[in-house]
Amino acid sequence: MTLQDRNISPSRRAIRQLDETASNRIAAGEVVERPASAIKELVENALDAGATRIGVEIADGGKTLIRVTDDGHGIPREELKLALSRHATSKIDGTDLLNIHSFGFRGEALPSIGAVARLRIASRVSEGEAWELNVNGGKLGEVAPCSLRGGTVVEVRDLFHATPARLKFLRSDRAENQAISDVLKRLALAAPDVAFTLTDTGTGKTTFKVERHQGDLIDAHLARMEAILGRDFATNALVIDAEREGITLTGFAALPTYSRGAAVAQFLFVNGRPVRDKVLLGALRAAYSDFLSRDRHPAACLFLTCDPERVDVNVHPAKTEVRFREPGIARGLIVSGLRHALAGAGHRASTTVSDATLGALRPATAPGAPIYQMDRPSLGARSASYRMQAPDHQPAPGFAELQNGDWSSARMEEPEATGVLDETAPADPADLPLGVARAQLHENYILAQTTDGMVLVDAHAAHERLVYERLKRQMAERGVVSQALLIPDIVELSPEDAARLMAAADDLAQLGLRFEPFGGASVAVQEVPALLGQPDARALIADILDELADTGATTALAERLDAILSRIACHGSVRTGRRMQAAEMNALLREMEATPHSGQCNHGRPTYVELKMTDIERLFGRS
Incomplete structure (x- = not known):
C-alpha cells in the first residue's frame, strides 16, 4: 500500500465535534456487538432495578425483536429522556469508579441501542402513572402516557437498522438464539432469587425458564445450577468454600470424572458479575491439570467475592473483563480451594460413570411383564446358604488357577x-x-x-x-x-x-x-x-x-x-x-x-x- 492509497487527505482537516447520534453509533460497536449483548445490558438494568421476575421475548434470533419485561422499581416520567443520554446513570455519582456494587454504571447501553435500532421504553413507578418514550435511530420522541401495571418494558425492534453493515456480521438465527440463551443462563446463575423466562415469539415456545429460589444462598445456588446445568452436575459437584486475604471463593466444582469435551460448563462470577477472565480460567484449568488430559475440560460454577475496590470492572464497555489489584491471590485461592475440595472427595467418582455402564449393559431379551419374586434374602441368610453349599475340600490360598485352564x-x-x-x-x-x-x-x-x-x-x-x-x-x-x-x-x-x-x-x-x-x-x-x-x-x-x-x-x-x-x-x-x-x-x-x-x-x-x-x-x- 502506498501513501496515496490511504484514506487521508493531503491537506490538514479541522478537528470537529461529532454529533451525539454518531457518538452513540460508534459506542454501540463496543457495547452492542450482537443481540445477546443488547439483552445482557437490558437484563442487567432490570436486576439493578430490583426485579424479581424478568421475561425476555425475541424473534429471528433477536434481530427483529427483543422485549425485556421486569417488575423492578421503574423509571419516573421526568427521567425517561435523561435515561437515553450518554453516561446518564443512577448507579454511581461519578466520584468513585472503584466502589461499584451494581451490574451497570457506565450509562451507555440504552443510548447505544437507541442509536442503532427502534427502541421503546415503557415504565411505571410504584403508586405512579405509566409513561413511554420512543427512539428511532437516535432520534428521541416525546414522552407519552401508556398502559402498564408496573415495572419496565424495553422493546427493541430492527436491531442495527440504522447501521445495516453490522447486520452482515451477525450469524444465523440459531447461533444468535444460542448466544442469547447462554447470556441469560449466566445471569440467572448470578441471581438465583430472580425468575427468568426466554420466549421465541416466532415459534411461541418458551426455551428457557427458571423459578425463584429462596433461602440459604448455597442451597439457592445449587438449586439454580441443577435447573440450568442439569441434575448430573448437581449430583457430582463438590461444595467450594475457601478464603484468602479478604477474598472469598464459594460455589461448586464437578468431580474430574464429570469432565466435558469443551469449556462450555465453566461459569465464573466476581462480586456477582459474570466474567470471562483469562487469569481465573487459567487458574481453574491449573487446579484440574493433575486430573484431566488436555482434551478434557472441568465443569465449575465459582463465585469470587471481595472488596469492590480490589477489582476493576471498568476495563471494557461490555464489563465482562475484570482486573484484580492482586491477581496472584485470586489465582492461588482458586487453585488451592479446588484442589483441597478434590482431595476431600477421596476415591469418589461421578455417578455418570455408573449411568454409562448401565447404558452399555443390555438384557439378552426384553423382559415381559414383571415376574413376582420373593424378597431378596438378607446378607446373613445368603452367607448361611453359601456355607451349606460350599465344597468339603479347601482350595489353595489365593485365587487358584482352574485346572482345565479354559477360564480367563x-x-x-x-x-x-x-x-x-x-x-x-x-x-x-x-x-x-x-x-x-x-x-x-x-x-x-x-x-x-x-x-x-x-x-x-x-x-x-x-x-x-x-x-x-x-x-x-x-x-x-x-x-x-x-x-x-x-x-x-x-x-x-x-x-x-x-x-x-x-x-x-x-x-x-x-x-x-x-x-x-x-x-x-x-x-x-x-x-x-x-x-x-x-x-x-x-x-x-x-x-x-x-x-x-x-x-x-x-x-x-x-x-x-x-x-x-x-x-x-x-x-x-x-x-x-x-x-x-x-x-x-x-x-x-x-x-x-x-x-x-x-x-x-x-x-x-x-x-x-x-x-x-x-x-x-x-x-x-x-x-
Whole structure:
C-alpha cells in the first residue's frame, strides 16, 4: 500500500465535534456487538432495578425483536429522556469508579441501542402513572402516557437498522438464539432469587425458564445450577468454600470424572458479575491439570467475592473483563480451594460413570411383564446358604488357577467357607466403600461385592494413580532434586522478560530450576530439575515466560515434573495380564479408599464403576 492509497487527505482537516447520534453509533460497536449483548445490558438494568421476575421475548434470533419485561422499581416520567443520554446513570455519582456494587454504571447501553435500532421504553413507578418514550435511530420522541401495571418494558425492534453493515456480521438465527440463551443462563446463575423466562415469539415456545429460589444462598445456588446445568452436575459437584486475604471463593466444582469435551460448563462470577477472565480460567484449568488430559475440560460454577475496590470492572464497555489489584491471590485461592475440595472427595467418582455402564449393559431379551419374586434374602441368610453349599475340600490360598485352564478369570469362594482371605479382607463388606474382592476378570478387572451392589475396578488404572500420588507425596516431602549444569546455559532475553522471570525466581527454585542475572537482560541457568534429564534450557525458559505473560503465573515446570512422575507411575503399576492374589486385590481396594483422587486415573478416566443391587436386578427384569 502506498501513501496515496490511504484514506487521508493531503491537506490538514479541522478537528470537529461529532454529533451525539454518531457518538452513540460508534459506542454501540463496543457495547452492542450482537443481540445477546443488547439483552445482557437490558437484563442487567432490570436486576439493578430490583426485579424479581424478568421475561425476555425475541424473534429471528433477536434481530427483529427483543422485549425485556421486569417488575423492578421503574423509571419516573421526568427521567425517561435523561435515561437515553450518554453516561446518564443512577448507579454511581461519578466520584468513585472503584466502589461499584451494581451490574451497570457506565450509562451507555440504552443510548447505544437507541442509536442503532427502534427502541421503546415503557415504565411505571410504584403508586405512579405509566409513561413511554420512543427512539428511532437516535432520534428521541416525546414522552407519552401508556398502559402498564408496573415495572419496565424495553422493546427493541430492527436491531442495527440504522447501521445495516453490522447486520452482515451477525450469524444465523440459531447461533444468535444460542448466544442469547447462554447470556441469560449466566445471569440467572448470578441471581438465583430472580425468575427468568426466554420466549421465541416466532415459534411461541418458551426455551428457557427458571423459578425463584429462596433461602440459604448455597442451597439457592445449587438449586439454580441443577435447573440450568442439569441434575448430573448437581449430583457430582463438590461444595467450594475457601478464603484468602479478604477474598472469598464459594460455589461448586464437578468431580474430574464429570469432565466435558469443551469449556462450555465453566461459569465464573466476581462480586456477582459474570466474567470471562483469562487469569481465573487459567487458574481453574491449573487446579484440574493433575486430573484431566488436555482434551478434557472441568465443569465449575465459582463465585469470587471481595472488596469492590480490589477489582476493576471498568476495563471494557461490555464489563465482562475484570482486573484484580492482586491477581496472584485470586489465582492461588482458586487453585488451592479446588484442589483441597478434590482431595476431600477421596476415591469418589461421578455417578455418570455408573449411568454409562448401565447404558452399555443390555438384557439378552426384553423382559415381559414383571415376574413376582420373593424378597431378596438378607446378607446373613445368603452367607448361611453359601456355607451349606460350599465344597468339603479347601482350595489353595489365593485365587487358584482352574485346572482345565479354559477360564480367563479366577474365582474365589465365600470367605466364610474357604478361609482364603486374611485380616486385610474381611468377609463382611459392610463399612467398606469399595467392598470385598470376589474375582479377577481378564487378568485386570477386580470384581468386588459391596453391601448393596458391586464394584468393578480397573486394577492397572487404579494402581497407577496410587503410585503417582505416592511419588508426588515423596517429592513434596523431600523436595525436587536439582542437577547442576557443568557449564551454565546463558539465555538472552528482552528486558521485560528478564524482569518477569526474575520475579518468579523463588517459586521456580523450589521446583529445581535455578538461575541468576548474567549482565544486561541475560540469565545464566545453573541448575535444572534432575527428573527432566538434559532439557533444553532455552525452550523451557521460553515456555515459562509465555505462561507468565499470559496468566501472570507459571505451572509449566510443575506440569512437566508431574508428567514425568505420571509416566513413572504408569510403568511401575500393576500390568494388565497379571493374576493377583486375594490379599493383593483387597489391599488395593483399601488403599484406594484411603487415597485422594483415586477415583480417576492420571488421565481423568474413572478407575472403577459401581452398580447398585437395584440396577442389577432391573437389568434382569427382577424389579
